[in-house]
Amino acid sequence: MVLEVAILNIKNGLTSEFEASFKEASLIIETMKGYIHHELKKCIENPDQYILLVKWETLEDHEEGFRKSKEYQNWKKLLHHFYEPFPEVLHYS
Incomplete structure (x- = not known):
């Protein structure tokens, strides 16, 4: 199991919109191969x-399977415009 960790700094005044978009984006990530579980904490x-x-079965499930998928393009459209600055994503075993 691999744990993906990202600190997300949201542009001022957009947290409600981010949370709504994240709920929609969660439906995307939950369907991906190797996905186990995720939590978003404020x-x-x-x-x-x-x-x-985000818990993944393997690093490749996240880096290759998810990030190179067409589903990731939808994830990006829903979430990436909220971040300031763009988050660093790290993985832990």
């Missing part, structure tokens, strides 16, 4: 910040 101290935790 920061208490900084309400424009979230942490995204």
Whole structure:
């Protein structure tokens, strides 16, 4: 199992829209090969910040399977315009 971790800083004033888009995007990622589980948590101290935790069976399921899929293009359209700056994504075993 691999844990994907990303700190998401959302542009000021867009958290409600981000959360709505994330609910839609969740339906995409949940269908991907190797996906196990995900959590999105809002920061208490900084309400424009979230942490995204995604469990994958393998690193390749995320990096190759998801990120190179047509479904990822929809994920990007739904979410990437909310980030400032664009998040670093790290993986843990």
